[in-house]
Each structure stands twice: as C-alpha cells, then as structure tokens.
Amino acid sequence: MACAACTEVLDESWGLTPSVELRPEPFGALAYHFGNRRLTFLKTRQLVAVVRGLDEAPDVRSALAAGGVAEREWPAYVAALRNLAATDMIRPIAAAAGEGR
Amino acid sequence: MTTVAHGPTLLEHFEHGLDAPICLTWELTYACNLTCAHCLSSSGRRDPRELTTEQCEEVIDELQRMQVFYVNIGGGEPTIRPDFWHLLRYAVDHQVGVKFSTNGVRIDREKAELLASTDYVDVQVSLDGATAEVNDRVRGPGSYATALRALGHLRDAGFRDAKISVVCTRENVDQLDQLKALADEYGATLRLTRLRPSGRGVDVWDDLHPRPEQQRTIYDWLVAHGEGVLTGDSFFHLSAFGPADGSGALPGLNLCGAGRVVCLIDPVGDVYACPFAIHDSFLAGNVLDDGGFAKVWRESALFAELRSPQTSGACTSCQHFDSCRGGCMAAKFFTGLPLDGPDPECVQGYGESALSTERTVPLPSVDHSRPTAVRQQPVLLQLTRRTDLVAPPLSACAESPLAGFRG
Ligand code: SF4
Ligand code: SF4
Numbered sequence: 001m002a003c004a005a006c007t008e009v010l011d012e013s014w015g016l017t018p019s020v021e022l023r024p025e026p027f028g029a030l031a032y033h034f035g036n037r038r039l040t041f042l043k044t045r046q047l048v049a050v051v052r053g054l055d056e057a058p059d060v061r062s063a064l065a066a067g068g069v070a071e072r073e074w075p076a077y078v079a080a081l082r083n084l085a086a087t088d089m090i091r092p093i094a095a096a097a098g099e100g101r
Numbered sequence: 102m103t104t105v106a107h108g109p110t111l112l113e114h115f116e117h118g119l120d121a122p123i124c125l126t127w128e129l130t131y132a133c134n135l136t137c138a139h140c141l142s143s144s145g146r147r148d149p150r151e152l153t154t155e156q157c158e159e160v161i162d163e164l165q166r167m168q169v170f171y172v173n174i175g176g177g178e179p180t181i182r183p184d185f186w187h188l189l190r191y192a193v194d195h196q197v198g199v200k201f202s203t204n205g206v207r208i209d210r211e212k213a214e215l216l217a218s219t220d221y222v223d224v225q226v227s228l229d230g231a232t233a234e235v236n237d238r239v240r241g242p243g244s245y246a247t248a249l250r251a252l253g254h255l256r257d258a259g260f261r262d263a264k265i266s267v268v269c270t271r272e273n274v275d276q277l278d279q280l281k282a283l284a285d286e287y288g289a290t291l292r293l294t295r296l297r298p299s300g301r302g303v304d305v306w307d308d309l310h311p312r313p314e315q316q317r318t319i320y321d322w323l324v325a326h327g328e329g330v331l332t333g334d335s336f337f338h339l340s341a342f343g344p345a346d347g348s349g350a351l352p353g354l355n356l357c358g359a360g361r362v363v364c365l366i367d368p369v370g371d372v373y374a375c376p377f378a379i380h381d382s383f384l385a386g387n388v389l390d391d392g393g394f395a396k397v398w399r400e401s402a403l404f405a406e407l408r409s410p411q412t413s414g415a416c417t418s419c420q421h422f423d424s425c426r427g428g429c430m431a432a433k434f435f436t437g438l439p440l441d442g443p444d445p446e447c448v449q450g451y452g453e454s455a456l457s458t459e460r461t462v463p464l465p466s467v468d469h470s471r472p473t474a475v476r477q478q479p480v481l482l483q484l485t486r487r488t489d490l491v492a493p494p495l496s497a498c499a500e501s502p503l504a505g506f507r508g
Contacts, residue, residue, distance in 0.1 A: 021196070023121065023168040027114040030123065032170035034198055034221050039123065039170070041111055 009078050010061040013093045014054045020089050022048065031089045038087045047080055054090060115354065115362050118408035121167040122398065123362040124333075126376040129157070129185065130177040130368050131469035134206050137229075137240045138479045139268060139309060141377055142367070143300040144177040145471040151368040154184045156389065160366065161188070163394050164197045171198035171221075175376070177368065177469075180207035186215070193221045202227060202266060204244060205251025213254035217261075225264040225292065226251050231279035235272050239309070241479045252287040263289040264331065268296050271308070274315040277322050281330070292331040293323070298435040298445075299377040301470060303462065306436070313453070316446060317342060323351055334358075338428035341421035341448045350424040357430050360385065360407035364398065367467075372397045374407060377431035381466040414441035415451065428452075437462040 016022075019035040028042040031051075042048045050067035057063035060081065069077055084090045132147035133140070152160070164172060172192065179185055180203050192199050200223040208216075208224070216222055226248050230236030233245035248265075255263045265284045267273065273280070277293075284291040298306035311319060320339040323332065334353035343349015354362070360374035360383075370388040373379055385401035388394045398404065416427040427433075428444025436445045437460035443451035 021168065021170060023170070025114070025119050026117075027109070027111060030119075030170075034170070034196075037171070037198065037200075037223060043111055 009081065010064075010074070011059050013057075013059050014063070014081065014085075014090055015093045016051065016055055017088050017091050022052065024048070031084070033087065033089060036088060038089070040084065040087060040089055042084075047077070050077060050081075051084070051090060112354075112356060115356060115358065116408065116410075118361045118404065120399070121169050121395075122364045124173065124358060125164070125169055125364055125366070126173040126175055127160070127366045128175050128177060128368050128376070129179040129188070130182045132181055133177040133204075134181060135178070135204050135241050135244055136471065136479065137244075137301070138305045139229075139239060139270075139296060139300075139302040140470075141297065141300040141302055142175075142177065142379055143465065143468040143470050146469050147177075148369050148469060152370050152389075154187065156370070157184070157188050158191055160370075160388055160394060161192050161195050161197055163388075164192075165195040167395050167398075169197060171200060171223075174199055174201035176202075178204055178206060180212075186212075189219075189222065193219060199223070200225060200264075203251070204240070205248045208251035208254055210254050210258065213251075213258035213260060216255065217258040223262075223264065224255060224260065225266045226255075226289075227266050227268075228280075228283075229268050229270065230273045231276035231283055235276060237479070238272065239270065239305075239479055249287075252289060256287050256289075261288070263287065264292045265289045266292045266294065268294055269311055269319055270296050271311050271315060274311050274318055277318075281326070290329075290331060292333065293319070293336075294333050295335040295429070295432075297377045297429060297432050299431050300379065300465075300468075303435050303465070310446065313448075313450070316448060320351075320448075324349065328352060335429075338425050338444045338446060339448060340424035341419075343424065345420040347424045355424050356426050357428070359383070359430050360404040364404075366394065372401070374403065375431055377429070378434065379467050380434070380463065382434065382463070383431075412441045414439060416441075416443055419443075419449065419451075421449070434463065436460070 017033065020031055020033045022029045022031050028044050029048045031040045031042055042051060046067055046069060050063050050069060053063045053066050057066060064074055064077055081090060128142060130147055130151055131144045133144040136145060179201055189199055198221040202225045205226050216224060228236055228248045229239045236245040252263060267280055281291050296302060296306065296310050316339060319336065320342040323330065323336060332353065336351055337353065337355040340350040340355060359378060363375050365373040365376040366388060367373060367379065372385045372388060372394065374383040374385060385403040386397035388397065391397050413422065413427050416422050428447060430440055432445050433440050436456060438445055438455050443455060445452040445456055
C-alpha cells in the first residue's frame with residue numbers, strides 16, 4: 001500500500017527544529033523558523049498534534065498513531081511532514097537502523 | 102505547504118482573522134532625516150506623544166505573550182530613536198524577531214557588525230531607483246549614496262541576505278533588472294512593493310504610479326523571477342493578468358490582510374488596520390488607552406467589521422476575483438473609490454474609469470510632515486507647457502489687429 005519512501009520515513013525519528021515555534025490558531029498552527037525566517041501553516045489540528053508529538057515518539061509511525069491518524073492517511077501525512085522538513089521546520093533526529101519489516 | 106486539509110480553507114481562516122497578526126508593522130517614530138515625496142506615513146517630525154522606552158518594552162512583552170514571531174519596524178527613520186538599538190536587543194531577547202526598514206543613515210561599520218552578530222534580525226534598506234538620478238528625485242539628494250554606503254557596510258561586516266526594498270514607480274519600472282543586479286552585487290535580496298496613495302503618496306500617486314503597460318511589465322518580471330524576489334504580497338491585484346483559472350497568481354496570500362492578518366502600531370501607540378491606512382477611518386484603538394495591543398487586536402469593533410463577510414460590489418462578477426479580490430483597500434480609500442469595488446490599478450481597466458468619475462479624496466487625518474520645506478526636499482513638480490495652448494496667451498492690451506487669430 002504505502003510506497004517504500006513512505007515506510008522509510010515511518011521508521012525514522014523526527015523532531016521539531018530547535019529554532020521553530022508553533023503558535024496555535026483556530027485552523028491548526030503557524031510555525032515560524034527564527035533562523036531562516038520562514039513562516040508555514042499547519043493546516044489541521046491533527047497535523048499539529050502529530051508535529052508536537054514527534055519529539056516524544058521514538059519514530060514517525062508512533063507519532064502518527066499517537067496523534068490518532070488513520071493508517072490510510074499516513075502517506076498524506078508523511079508527504080506533509082516532508083514538506084515541513086523541506087523548509088527545516090522539522091528534521092530527522094537520527095536515521096533509525098531500518099531493520100525492515 | 103501541506104496538503105492535509107479539511108473544513109474551511111486557510112484563506113477563509115485568514116479572512117476571519119487570526120488570534121495574533123502575521124504581519125505586524127510597528128513604526129517607532131515619525132521623525133525622519135529624509136522627506137521622501139511618497140512617504141506612506143507622512144513622516145518628518147517626532148510626535149511628542151511617542152511611546153517611551155518603557156512603554157515600548159511593554160508592547161514587546163505583550164507581543165511575546167501573543168507569539169507574534171517577528172515585527173516589521175519602520176518609521177519615520179527608526180534608527181534615529183536613541184533607544185532603537187536597545188529595543189532591537191530587547192525584542193530579540195524576548196523571542197520577537199525584528200525586520201527593520203531604514204534609509205541607511207545610521208548604519209555605519211560598527212552598527213553593521215553589531216547587526217551581523219545578532220540572530221533574528223533582518224535589515225531592509227529603502228532605495229527607489231537603481232541610479233542616484235532616479236532614486237534621489239523621490240527620496241532626496243544624497244539618499245542613494247547613503248543607502249549604498251549602508252549596504253556596503255552590511256556586506257563588509259558579513260551580514261547575510263539584507264533586503265533592498267524598492268517602491269515601484271513609473272520612473273523605476275524600467276530599472277528592475279538593474280535593481281536586481283545591484284542587489285546581487287551586495288549579496289542582498291530584492292524586495293519590490295507597490296506604490297500606494299497613502300500618506301504623502303497621495304500627492305504624487307497620479308504622477309508616479311506605474312502606467313497600465315508598466316503594470317504588465319511588473320507582473321511579467323515577478324513571474325519570471327518567482328520566489329527569488331520578495332514582494333510582501335503587495336502585487337496580488339496583478340494576478341488578474343494571469344488566466345482566469347488563477348494559475349498565474351503570484352506567490353503569497355492573495356487577499357487584503359488589513360485587520361485580519363496585517364496591522365500597524367504607530368509611534369504614539371495607535372493601532373491601524375494596515376501601515377498604508379493611517380487615517381481615522383481605520384483606527385482600531387490605542388495600546389495605552391484601550392487595554393493593550395492584544396485587546397485591541399481581538400476586540401476592536403473596526404477589526405470585527407473588517408473580518409466579517411465583505412461585499413465586493415462591481416468585482417463580484419469579475420472572472421479574476423479569486424486571485425485579485427478587488428485589490429487594495431487603502432489604494433481605493435485614498436483615491437476616493439468605493440471600498441467594495443475595483444482597485445484604482447485594476448488590470449481590467451475598471452479602476453481607471455472609476456477614477457475618471459466624480460469622487461472625493463479623503464483629507465489626511467494624521468500628518469507629521471515638516472511644516473516648511475527643508476533643504477534637500479524632493480520637489481516633483483515640473484514646469485511644462487499647457488498642451489492646449491498653441492500661442493502665448495492674449496494680453497488684454499494687445500494692439501495688433503490680428504491679435505487672437507491663429508496664424
Ligand atoms: S489595505 Fe492594501 S496594503 Fe493594506 S493589507 Fe490591504 S491590500 Fe495590503
Ligand atoms: S474587476 Fe475587481 S477583481 Fe476584477 S481585476 Fe479588477 S479589481 Fe480585480
């Protein structure tokens with residue numbers, strides 16, 4: 001179902017970049033990166049919950065599960081997380097060993 | 102941007118207003134060393150009621166509580182406030198990043214080094230032409246040299262990615278490539294913004310705002326340069342040059358954010374819907390008298406009105422409405438056009454026809470221009486011939502029998 005690239009991300013450990021702050025808004029949150037001065041919108045509250053949960057979760061898979069995201073939506077969420085990573089809002093902390101499943 | 106979205110669109114959320122502004126401008130003083138012909142805030146003289154250092158610190162504390170991530174500081178010329186550098190430090194130390202606009206007058210080598218060593222600060226140097234001739238006509242003699250000297254100090258100090266901020270006028274549209282080259286030379290990013298008839302701009306807008314064909318030049322140039330040039334989202338009315346499906350829209354928020362995501366705190370603490378709308382009609386309250394900025398932002402009647410559904414009048418039936426949204430509220434207001442109609446620079450030409458009808462331009466309600474002309478003040482008036490005259494006017498005591506007859 002999910003493509004390989006997606007599964008890879010699921011096993012990695014990601015976190016909020018230290019110089020990024022989230023500001024809650026009715027739709028979700030604004031994310032601001034004080035270093036590169038980029039402003040991004042997290043368009044749903046669930047995405048905000050996932051992003052906030054990244055730091056605590058051992059890997060992206062657990063963060064999605066903890067955020068209550070249905071498994072069929074994971075590819076969309078992984079894409080959203082990759083977008084956030086493209087502007088350094090979040091980043092992989094350490095690539096997991098990737099034993100495969 | 103993320104693709105995960107349900108319910109109201111982001112745009113709709115913005116229209117209803119956010120808990121705190123995204124684009125907050127704070128003008129620290131009305132005092133300025135220059136007297137630019139198009140100054141949006143009619144600056145010149147300091148206002149004796151300007152916020153004290155302590156009052157400014159309280160505003161910053163409040164911005165920190167509201168998580169306003171950064172503030173655009175301007176003026177007047179903000180750096181001529183003696184406590185400017187202190188306030189800059191104070192803001193950064195309180196997680197409020199600072200972008201400030203300056204004409205460069207106080208950016209010497211030492212200050213450039215200080216700026217280069219401070220995180221979370223962005224500097225925007227104003228320049229309205231790629232040559233001294235074009236720039237100084239609007240901003241005053243010597244202002245080109247001042248700006249370039251400041252940019253040189255910033256570059257030499259290792260300040261990364263300063264901005265060169267240009268207000269696009271009839272006189273500099275032809276210089277866009279040159280301006281870009283200038284920015285590249287200084288390791289800076291070019292930022293182009295729209296000339297609006299705000300402040301003293303109202304007096305020169307007719308003569309300086311880009312002609313219709315030049316608007317097209319700006320649009321094409323922006324499309325060609327994409328994200329490599331900043332615009333502060335100020336040209337969204339030009340998106341209507343693109344196809345009606347909106348695919349030619351310029352990057353950014355395509356809506357007027359006044360009072361919704363945009364606002365201004367002026368030097369005396371008055372809160373206006375937008376930095377280009379310093380007028381009693383757009384005054385929401387005062388940070389000192391009305392219980393602080395957050396309260397004004399969240400509870401003022403004016404902002405509630407701006408966030409409620411707006412009618413779009415003649416624009417409703419326009420196929421470009423989704424990307425243009427009727428353009429800029431301030432531009433309409435200060436040219437005396439109805440707020441629920443086309444922008445004066447509507448690319449469909451509706452603005453021009455609206456401008457040629459009966460209209461009353463509102464009188465300014467705030468003006469800190471210096472009362473008498475100062476040395477080096479730009480004068481945009483030119484002596485020209487009346488085009489309808491073919492011969493000298495007829496004097497009352499002309500004796501020639503052929504007087505008044507055309508030869
Ligand atoms: S009034 Fe004009 S300048 Fe102000 S936010 Fe609206 S479109 Fe922008
Ligand atoms: S008619 Fe209104 S919406 Fe259409 S292009 Fe003109 S200003 Fe924009």
